[in-house]
Amino acid sequence: MITGDFTMDDFIWRALVAGLGVAAISGPIGCFIVWRRMAYFGATLAHAALLGVALGFLFDVRINVGIVIVCIGVSLLLAALQQQRKIATDTLLGILAHGALAAGLVVLSFMESVRVDLMAYLFGDILAVSIKDIIWIYAGGTACIIGLCALWSRLLAMTIHEDLARVEGVNVSWVRLFYMLLIAIVVAVGMKVVGMLLIISMLIIPAAVARQFAKTPEQMAILASVIGMVSVGLGIFSSLQWDTPAGPSIVVIATLMFFLTYLLPTQQKAS
Amino acid sequence: MPPERISGAPLAEAKDVSMNFGDTPVIDHVSLAIHEGEIVTLIGPNGSGKTTLVRIILNLQKPTSGTTSWRNNIRVGYVPQHFTVPETIPLTVRRLLRLSTDHIAGKTQEVLEQVGMAYATNQPVQSLSGGELRRVLLARALLRDPDLLILDEPTAGVDVGGQAELYEVIKKLRDDRNCGVLLVSHDLHLVMAATDHVVCINHHVCCEGHPDSVSQAPEYLSLFGAEATRTLAVYTHEHDHHHDVTGEPIQHHDHKHEHNHDHG
Numbered sequence: 462m463i464t465g466d467f468t469m470d471d472f473i474w475r476a477l478v479a480g481l482g483v484a485a486i487s488g489p490i491g492c493f494i495v496w497r498r499m500a501y502f503g504a505t506l507a508h509a510a511l512l513g514v515a516l517g518f519l520f521d522v523r524i525n526v527g528i529v530i531v532c533i534g535v536s537l538l539l540a541a542l543q544q545q546r547k548i549a550t551d552t553l554l555g556i557l558a559h560g561a562l563a564a565g566l567v568v569l570s571f572m573e574s575v576r577v578d579l580m581a582y583l584f585g586d587i588l589a590v591s592i593k594d595i596i597w598i599y600a601g602g603t604a605c606i607i608g609l610c611a612l613w614s615r616l617l618a619m620t621i622h623e624d625l626a627r628v629e630g631v632n633v634s635w636v637r638l639f640y641m642l643l644i645a646i647v648v649a650v651g652m653k654v655v656g657m658l659l660i661i662s663m664l665i666i667p668a669a670v671a672r673q674f675a676k677t678p679e680q681m682a683i684l685a686s687v688i689g690m691v692s693v694g695l696g697i698f699s700s701l702q703w704d705t706p707a708g709p710s711i712v713v714i715a716t717l718m719f720f721l722t723y724l725l726p727t728q729q730k731a732s
Numbered sequence: 733m734p735p736e737r738i739s740g741a742p743l744a745e746a747k748d749v750s751m752n753f754g755d756t757p758v759i760d761h762v763s764l765a766i767h768e769g770e771i772v773t774l775i776g777p778n779g780s781g782k783t784t785l786v787r788i789i790l791n792l793q794k795p796t797s798g799t800t801s802w803r804n805n806i807r808v809g810y811v812p813q814h815f816t817v818p819e820t821i822p823l824t825v826r827r828l829l830r831l832s833t834d835h836i837a838g839k840t841q842e843v844l845e846q847v848g849m850a851y852a853t854n855q856p857v858q859s860l861s862g863g864e865l866r867r868v869l870l871a872r873a874l875l876r877d878p879d880l881l882i883l884d885e886p887t888a889g890v891d892v893g894g895q896a897e898l899y900e901v902i903k904k905l906r907d908d909r910n911c912g913v914l915l916v917s918h919d920l921h922l923v924m925a926a927t928d929h930v931v932c933i934n935h936h937v938c939c940e941g942h943p944d945s946v947s948q949a950p951e952y953l954s955l956f957g958a959e960a961t962r963t964l965a966v967y968t969h970e971h972d973h974h975h976d977v978t979g980e981p982i983q984h985h986d987h988k989h990e991h992n993h994d995h996g
Contacts (some may be wrong), residue, residue, distance in 0.1 A: 496821045618831050621817055628790050628810040629832050629876070675822045676856075 472588055473697065476707065479590040479598050480693035483651040483663065486602040488686030489609055490643050491664035492671070492678065496620050499644075500665050501554050502539075506641075506648050507657045508558035509535045511565030513649070514582055518572055525597050525649045532645030535561060536638075585656035585708030587697070594653050601650045605643050612636055617678055654693075655708040663689060666715040673722045688718060742767045743806055743880045743912040746789050749798030751781070758784050759795065760936040766880060766912040771903070771926055773915045773943075776933040777955065782916045783813055785933065786884050789914070806880055809873030813884040813916075815865065823857045825849070829872050843871040846901055848894070862889030870898060874905065881905070881913045899926065 494503050510528045517527030535557050542553050569577055581589070609616075615636050619626035627633050644664075651660040667689035668681065675681030696711030742765035751759040758781045766772050776782050787793040789800055790810065817823055829840045844850045847867040852860065860868060870886055881902065887895040903926040906913055915927070931940040932952050939949040946952050 496818070498820075614831060621821065621823070621828070621831065622812060622815055624787070624790075624792050624812055625810060625815070627792060628808055628882075672820060672822065677822055677824065677827050681822055 472590075473701065475590045475592065475595060476587045476697055477694065479595050480587055480654050480697060480711065481690050482595070482598040482602050483647070483654045484667070484689030484693045485686045486605050487647055487651065487663045488667055488671070488684070488689050489682035490605065490647050491666075491668040491689075492682045492685055493616065493620060493640065494644070494664050495668040495672070496678075500661065501551060503644055503648075503664055504661045505539075505554045505558040505561075506532045506535060506644055507660050509561035509565075510648050510652055510657045510660075511582060512561040512568065513565075514577075514652075515565045515568035515572075518577070519568060523597075524652075525601070528649035528652065529642075529645045531561065532648055533642060536641040536645070581656070582652060583656050583658050584706060585652070585654050585659060587654045587707045587711075588700075590653055598650045598653075601646045605646050608639065609643065612639060616640060655711055659708055659712050662712045662715065663692075666712070666719055667692065670715070670719050670722050689715070692718065740767065741803060743803050744789055744800070744914075745802075746785065746795075746800045747798055749785070749788055749795040749800065751784055751788060751793070752796045757935060759788070761798070762933060762937055763798075764789065764914075764931055766914050768879075768912055769906060769910040770928045771906055771913040771915065772929045772931060773917060773927040774931050774933065775917050776938075780934040782933065783884055786882060786914070786916055790882060803879075807876055807878050809876045809878030809881045811866070811869045811873050811881075811883045811886050813888075815869060817857045819858050824854050825852045825857055825860070825868055826854060828857050828868065829875055832872065832876055839875060843874045844868070846874065847871045848897060863887075863891065863894060866890055867894070867898065870901070874901075877909075879909075879911050881911060883913070884916045886915065887917075902926075 494500055509531050513528030513531035514524045515527075516522075516531060517524035520527070539550075539553060539557060542548070542557075543550060569579075578586070580586075615626065615631045618629065619631050619633050619636055623633055647664065648657070648660055651663055654660075655663055667685040670688045671681045671684035675684055692711050692715040695714045697707055699705060699714065700707040700710040745763075745765040747763050748761050749759055749763070750757060750761055762781075762785060764772070764774070764785065774782050774785065784793065788795045790808070791800060791802075817828070825844070826840055829843070841850060841853065844853060847870050849864060849867045849871060852864060852868065857865070857868070866886055866889060870883070873881055873883070883902070886902075887898050890898060902913055902915070905911060906926070927943050929940065930943050930946040932938045932946055932949075932955065934955055938951040938955055939946055941949075
């Protein structure tokens with residue numbers, strides 16, 4: 462994956478830049494996942510991402526594009542399946558997540574010419590991030606941030622009360638679709654950093670930590686970005702220090718921060 | 733439709749709408765119109781289809797048959813029947829008020845004062861009692877400078893004195909802005925003296941007209957029982973009394989908001 466010559470400093474620098482970019486965009490989008498109780502939906506898209514990787518190889522398109530397409534397909538399929546009422550949403554999500562994951566593995570096995578490092582997709586390979594990956598992360602991230610800022614109050618209004626938002630002129634179906642697209646983009650660009658099995662933790666853990674301190678939705682979104690970025694910095698540092706895998710180290714740091722903040726709840730409430 | 737009602741194109745109208753859930757007709761050929769400067773009160777027992785009718789008028793739900801129409805470019809202030817913000821969202825009263833995409837900037841404090849909730853501006857929405865939340869939601873609807881207010885049980889959980897205050901706010905808003913108001917209530921005690929037109933439904937329209945005539949109508953009496961007229965009279969008396977003493981909506985909340993929980 463890595464081309465050209467690089468020094469040790471270079472790859473750390475690239476890892477840090479990539480990780481900070483993913484953490485920054487994961488913060489606000491993760492807040493909506495927490496608010497809208499969509500953690501399992503996010504996890505489903507992350508699982509389905511492997512099918513996107515496989516199709517990317519199969520049709521020779523960039524895997525980020527493959528992931529976004531598969532994630533949108535899964536979102537639309539879910540919306541269609543929710544029209545029936547005999548099977549509940551969590552069951553549908555389980556079927557879609559693991560069905561797509563299994564399909565991805567099967568498709569990959571057909572491609573003998575491609576040697577895929579499955580571990581890198583499952584758990585990330587942040588230390589192997591290329592300049593091209595960084596460009597994708599920042600291009601996708603900037604698009605997400607611009608879109609999110611434009612639709613922020615509409616998305617928030619609809620999260621708080623969908624009917625009220627509709628009466629006040631929010632096109633709920635479009636905003637919801639747009640939001641699913643945002644999650645798909647984050648999964649696609651975050652895959653390289655922490656991998657598909659851990660990307661959902663980059664979305665929900667910083668947001669959960671931020672909830673403890675925030676007084677407004679906007680504070681929570683920004684704080685979640687900052688907490689995610691701190692986790693990335695400390696995670697990469699500890700990975701170099703103790704030779705641990707970088708992606709999981711980042712998630713472990715974030716998890717520790719979560720438990721740390723929730724061990725001190727009384728002080729927060731008193732303020 | 734009585735001849736004394738305001739003529740001209742209504743702000744919002746439902747024509748001969750019916751709604752079935754499965755085989756059960758919830759709304760059965762109901763027509764309803766709200767005109768400028770008119771307060772229409774929709775009453776009916778629990779499960780009579782009031783909220784469904786409101787959702788149809790708001791275009792949140794498609795009727796099985798019949799049509800709805802709106803005057804062009806009108807702004808609607810809506811207070812839904814159920815509203816809870818999960819604890820996961822950090823949200824102050826101020827932020828909730830400013831959430832609407834086209835609110836009037838800078839009037840937040842003013843509308844909160846109108847509904848007697850100015851003390852709660854910086855409180856988390858989740859800390860409000862049911863009655864306080866209804867007031868905040870009304871303030872939020874007012875902030876949109878509405879042409880049409882649609883209020884589904886706007887005083888649920890508000891104590892009697894507070895209800896009179898809120899009705900006074902609604903009436904004043906109608907007088908000042910000449911906006912139309914659709915009020916929904918399951919409780920006839922609360923039919924306000926200012927109501928111009930009462931529509932009593934139990935899946936179909938049982939009776940409609942001026943509050944005085946509806947309260948005498950046999951359909952109404954059989955639906956709500958004989959004591960309904962008496963309680964209506966009692967309420968009117970209380971309302972007058974309250975109004976005589978103060979002349980203006982008064983501020984009941986000089987002490988802590990926890991006080992409300994006792995009554996709410």
